[in-house]
Amino acid sequence: MPQKSLADFSFLDAPSWEVAPQLLGCELERIFDDGSVVRVKIVEVEAYDQSDEASHSYRGKTMRTETMFGSSGHLYVYFTYGMHYCANIVTSGAGRGAGVLLRAVEPITGIDIIENRRKTTGVNATNGPAKLAQALGIDFDMRGHDLRSGSLRLIPYSPLPRSQIVASPRIGISRAKDTLWRFYIKDNSYVSKPN
DNA sequence: AGCGGGATTTTCT
DNA sequence: GAAAATCCCGCTT
Numbered sequence: 758m759p760q761k762s763l764a765d766f767s768f769l770d771a772p773s774w775e776v777a778p779q780l781l782g783c784e785l786e787r788i789f790d791d792g793s794v795v796r797v798k799i800v801e802v803e804a805y806d807q808s809d810e811a812s813h814s815y816r817g818k819t820m821r822t823e824t825m826f827g828s829s830g831h832l833y834v835y836f837t838y839g840m841h842y843c844a845n846i847v848t849s850g851a852g853r854g855a856g857v858l859l860r861a862v863e864p865i866t867g868i869d870i871i872e873n874r875r876k877t878t879g880v881n882a883t884n885g886p887a888k889l890a891q892a893l894g895i896d897f898d899m900r901g902h903d904l905r906s907g908s909l910r911l912i913p914y915s916p917l918p919r920s921q922i923v924a925s926p927r928i929g930i931s932r933a934k935d936t937l938w939r940f941y942i943k944d945n946s947y948v949s950k951p952n
Numbered sequence: 953a954g955c956g957g958g959a960t961t962t963t964c965t
Numbered sequence: 966g967a968a969a970a971t972c973c974c975g976c977t978t
Contacts, residue, residue, distance in 0.1 A: 803970070811970070813963095821963060838971050839960025845970090858970060887971050929970055954978080965967085 765913045766905055769829040773804040773848040773855040778922050778940045780846065780857055784865065784912040785904075787893045795867030795893065797883065799859060801941035801948045803927045805845070807854035810932040814854025824901045825854040832902040832909065834895060841887035844895045846904065846911065860928070860939070862889045863947040884949045917942065925952055 768779055780799050787795045805812035807825075813835065814825045824833045825847055833845040833856045845856035861884045864871050868882075871892045875882040883889045890896070893909065904911040924937040928950060941948045 805970075813970075816964085819964080835970080836962055837969050839962075839969090841971050843970065860970090885971070927970070931969095954976105956974105956976085958974090959972090961969100963967105963969085 766830050766911070768913065769846065769848050770850045771848065773806050773857050774938050776846075776848045777802045777804040777857045777938065778919075778924075779916045781922060781940060781942050782914050782917045784914070785859075785862065785893065786910045786912060787867075788908045789870075789894060790908075793867065793870050795870050796865040797862035797871075797889070797893070798865055799861075800863050800945045801859075801861035801884075801939070803858040803860055803940070804848075804938040805856055805858060806849070809936065809938075811927065811930040811936070812854070814856075818854060822854060825856050827851060827901070830904050830911070832895070832899055832904060834890075834897060834900045836897065837887075842890040842896050843886040844890050844893075844899070858886055859889055860886045861941070861947050861949045862892075863945065864892075880947050884947050886949075923952065 780802050783799050785797050807814040813822045818826045828851050829848050831847045833847050845858045847856045849855040871882050872878050875892050883892050921943050923943050925939045927939045
Protein backbone atom coordinates (compact mmCIF):
# COMPACT_ATOMS: atom_id res chain seq x y z
CA MET A 758 0.00 0.00 0.00
CA PRO A 759 1.47 3.35 -1.01
CA GLN A 760 1.79 6.08 1.59
CA LYS A 761 -0.94 8.70 1.27
CA SER A 762 0.22 12.09 0.10
CA LEU A 763 0.31 14.95 2.60
CA ALA A 764 -2.43 16.72 0.66
CA ASP A 765 -4.89 14.05 1.80
CA PHE A 766 -4.66 15.45 5.33
CA SER A 767 -5.45 19.04 4.36
CA PHE A 768 -9.15 18.56 5.23
CA LEU A 769 -8.08 18.60 8.90
CA ASP A 770 -7.03 22.23 8.53
CA ALA A 771 -10.58 23.54 9.00
CA PRO A 772 -12.96 24.22 11.92
CA SER A 773 -13.45 21.13 14.09
CA TRP A 774 -17.22 21.03 13.61
CA GLU A 775 -16.66 20.78 9.84
CA VAL A 776 -13.87 18.24 10.11
CA ALA A 777 -15.68 15.98 12.60
CA PRO A 778 -18.29 14.48 10.22
CA GLN A 779 -15.59 14.01 7.59
CA LEU A 780 -13.62 11.78 9.96
CA LEU A 781 -16.47 9.26 10.08
CA GLY A 782 -15.52 6.29 7.93
CA CYS A 783 -11.82 7.11 8.06
CA GLU A 784 -9.55 4.47 9.57
CA LEU A 785 -6.79 4.30 12.16
CA GLU A 786 -3.87 1.90 11.97
CA ARG A 787 -1.97 1.11 15.16
CA ILE A 788 1.34 -0.73 15.07
CA PHE A 789 2.34 -1.93 18.53
CA ASP A 790 5.94 -2.26 19.72
CA ASP A 791 5.82 -6.03 19.16
CA GLY A 792 4.87 -5.48 15.52
CA SER A 793 1.23 -6.52 15.85
CA VAL A 794 -1.22 -4.41 13.87
CA VAL A 795 -4.75 -3.24 14.63
CA ARG A 796 -7.00 -1.39 12.23
CA VAL A 797 -10.29 0.33 13.08
CA LYS A 798 -12.94 2.53 11.44
CA ILE A 799 -14.05 5.76 13.11
CA VAL A 800 -17.83 5.65 13.71
CA GLU A 801 -18.49 8.37 16.36
CA VAL A 802 -16.80 11.71 17.09
CA GLU A 803 -17.36 15.06 18.85
CA ALA A 804 -16.06 18.50 17.87
CA TYR A 805 -14.52 20.94 20.37
CA ASP A 806 -13.34 24.50 19.75
CA GLN A 807 -11.84 27.37 21.74
CA SER A 808 -15.04 29.39 21.21
CA ASP A 809 -16.99 26.60 22.91
CA GLU A 810 -17.59 26.56 26.68
CA ALA A 811 -17.36 22.79 26.82
CA SER A 812 -13.87 22.67 25.33
CA HIS A 813 -10.66 22.21 27.27
CA SER A 814 -9.24 24.99 25.07
CA TYR A 815 -11.96 27.52 26.03
CA ARG A 816 -9.88 29.28 28.67
CA GLY A 817 -6.80 29.50 26.48
CA LYS A 818 -3.60 27.58 26.09
CA THR A 819 -2.38 25.69 29.15
CA MET A 820 0.20 22.99 29.75
CA ARG A 821 -2.46 20.35 29.22
CA THR A 822 -4.04 21.78 26.07
CA GLU A 823 -0.91 22.96 24.31
CA THR A 824 -1.22 20.39 21.53
CA MET A 825 -4.78 21.53 20.77
CA PHE A 826 -3.27 24.86 19.73
CA GLY A 827 -0.63 23.21 17.55
CA SER A 828 -0.67 21.74 14.05
CA SER A 829 -3.60 19.83 12.61
CA GLY A 830 -3.29 16.06 12.46
CA HIS A 831 -1.56 15.62 15.80
CA LEU A 832 -2.99 13.75 18.77
CA TYR A 833 -4.34 15.53 21.87
CA VAL A 834 -4.52 13.05 24.76
CA TYR A 835 -6.14 13.90 28.09
CA PHE A 836 -6.54 11.94 31.30
CA THR A 837 -9.76 12.06 33.30
CA TYR A 838 -11.69 10.52 36.20
CA GLY A 839 -8.44 9.32 37.67
CA MET A 840 -8.08 6.40 35.29
CA HIS A 841 -9.11 7.07 31.70
CA TYR A 842 -7.26 8.39 28.66
CA CYS A 843 -9.14 9.90 25.72
CA ALA A 844 -7.87 11.02 22.31
CA ASN A 845 -8.60 13.91 19.97
CA ILE A 846 -7.41 14.67 16.46
CA VAL A 847 -6.24 18.30 16.38
CA THR A 848 -7.85 20.48 13.70
CA SER A 849 -7.95 24.10 12.48
CA GLY A 850 -4.23 24.61 12.04
CA ALA A 851 -1.66 26.24 14.29
CA GLY A 852 -2.89 28.91 16.66
CA ARG A 853 -6.50 27.84 17.13
CA GLY A 854 -7.34 25.48 20.01
CA ALA A 855 -9.59 22.83 18.54
CA GLY A 856 -9.93 19.11 18.05
CA VAL A 857 -12.20 16.16 17.41
CA LEU A 858 -12.73 13.62 20.19
CA LEU A 859 -12.72 9.99 19.05
CA ARG A 860 -15.75 8.43 20.76
CA ALA A 861 -16.18 5.03 19.10
CA VAL A 862 -14.50 2.84 16.50
CA GLU A 863 -15.33 -0.40 14.74
CA PRO A 864 -12.54 -3.03 14.70
CA ILE A 865 -11.49 -4.12 11.21
CA THR A 866 -8.35 -6.21 11.77
CA GLY A 867 -6.62 -7.37 14.94
CA ILE A 868 -9.89 -7.91 16.80
CA ASP A 869 -8.26 -10.59 18.97
CA ILE A 870 -5.56 -8.10 20.00
CA ILE A 871 -8.19 -5.50 20.88
CA GLU A 872 -10.24 -7.95 22.93
CA ASN A 873 -7.13 -9.12 24.78
CA ARG A 874 -6.19 -5.54 25.64
CA ARG A 875 -9.72 -4.70 26.77
CA LYS A 876 -10.51 -7.98 28.55
CA THR A 877 -13.93 -7.95 26.95
CA THR A 878 -15.52 -8.76 23.60
CA GLY A 879 -17.87 -7.36 20.98
CA VAL A 880 -19.04 -3.76 20.90
CA ASN A 881 -17.98 -3.18 24.51
CA ALA A 882 -14.34 -3.30 23.43
CA THR A 883 -14.41 0.01 21.52
CA ASN A 884 -17.77 1.83 22.00
CA GLY A 885 -16.52 4.72 24.14
CA PRO A 886 -13.69 7.27 24.14
CA ALA A 887 -11.70 5.70 26.97
CA LYS A 888 -12.43 2.20 25.72
CA LEU A 889 -10.98 2.83 22.28
CA ALA A 890 -7.98 4.59 23.81
CA GLN A 891 -7.22 1.50 25.84
CA ALA A 892 -7.88 -0.75 22.84
CA LEU A 893 -5.41 1.21 20.72
CA GLY A 894 -2.83 1.67 23.48
CA ILE A 895 -3.18 5.46 23.61
CA ASP A 896 -1.79 7.13 26.75
CA PHE A 897 0.49 10.09 27.60
CA ASP A 898 3.30 8.46 25.60
CA MET A 899 1.28 9.32 22.47
CA ARG A 900 0.72 13.00 23.33
CA GLY A 901 1.32 15.19 20.28
CA HIS A 902 1.94 12.23 17.97
CA ASP A 903 1.76 13.10 14.24
CA LEU A 904 -1.00 10.93 12.77
CA ARG A 905 0.42 11.17 9.27
CA SER A 906 3.04 8.52 10.04
CA GLY A 907 4.48 6.22 12.69
CA SER A 908 2.86 3.82 15.14
CA LEU A 909 -0.61 5.41 14.91
CA ARG A 910 -1.77 6.59 11.51
CA LEU A 911 -4.96 8.17 10.24
CA ILE A 912 -6.07 6.80 6.87
CA PRO A 913 -8.41 9.33 5.24
CA TYR A 914 -11.32 8.39 3.01
CA SER A 915 -13.85 10.35 1.00
CA PRO A 916 -16.64 11.79 3.18
CA LEU A 917 -19.71 9.63 3.75
CA PRO A 918 -23.02 10.82 2.29
CA ARG A 919 -24.81 13.15 4.66
CA SER A 920 -27.74 10.70 4.84
CA GLN A 921 -25.52 8.23 6.74
CA ILE A 922 -24.50 10.77 9.39
CA VAL A 923 -26.46 11.72 12.51
CA ALA A 924 -25.75 14.94 14.48
CA SER A 925 -26.67 15.12 18.18
CA PRO A 926 -25.74 16.82 21.49
CA ARG A 927 -22.38 15.84 22.97
CA ILE A 928 -22.11 13.35 25.83
CA GLY A 929 -20.93 13.95 29.39
CA ILE A 930 -20.59 17.73 29.30
CA SER A 931 -22.23 20.31 31.57
CA ARG A 932 -22.01 23.38 29.34
CA ALA A 933 -23.06 23.97 25.69
CA LYS A 934 -25.40 21.02 25.94
CA ASP A 935 -27.51 22.14 23.00
CA THR A 936 -24.70 22.32 20.47
CA LEU A 937 -25.07 19.49 17.96
CA TRP A 938 -21.39 18.65 17.62
CA ARG A 939 -21.57 14.90 18.12
CA PHE A 940 -21.60 12.97 14.88
CA TYR A 941 -22.00 9.26 14.30
CA ILE A 942 -22.66 6.76 11.53
CA LYS A 943 -26.35 5.91 11.35
CA ASP A 944 -27.24 2.36 12.43
CA ASN A 945 -23.65 1.43 13.28
CA SER A 946 -23.71 -0.95 16.25
CA TYR A 947 -20.42 0.32 17.71
CA VAL A 948 -21.80 3.82 18.44
CA SER A 949 -21.62 4.42 22.21
CA LYS A 950 -25.17 5.72 22.74
CA PRO A 951 -27.52 5.54 19.75
CA ASN A 952 -30.40 8.00 20.02
C1' DA B 953 -33.15 -2.21 31.01
C1' DG B 954 -32.20 1.29 34.00
C1' DC B 955 -30.36 3.65 37.99
C1' DG B 956 -26.67 4.74 41.44
C1' DG B 957 -22.27 4.77 43.33
C1' DG B 958 -17.24 4.02 43.46
C1' DA B 959 -12.75 4.17 41.43
C1' DT B 960 -8.62 7.41 41.41
C1' DT B 961 -5.42 11.38 39.86
C1' DT B 962 -4.66 15.27 36.82
C1' DT B 963 -5.68 19.87 36.22
C1' DC B 964 -7.18 24.24 37.26
C1' DT B 965 -9.29 27.62 40.81
C1' DG C 966 -10.22 21.68 47.19
C1' DA C 967 -13.41 20.37 43.50
C1' DA C 968 -14.50 18.85 39.10
C1' DA C 969 -13.66 15.96 35.41
C1' DA C 970 -15.24 15.32 27.13
C1' DT C 971 -15.75 7.83 31.77
C1' DC C 972 -16.41 3.08 32.81
C1' DC C 973 -17.87 -0.84 35.42
C1' DC C 974 -20.36 -3.33 38.70
C1' DG C 975 -24.27 -4.44 41.52
C1' DC C 976 -28.91 -3.82 42.69
C1' DT C 977 -33.69 -3.02 41.46
C1' DT C 978 -37.54 -3.25 38.26
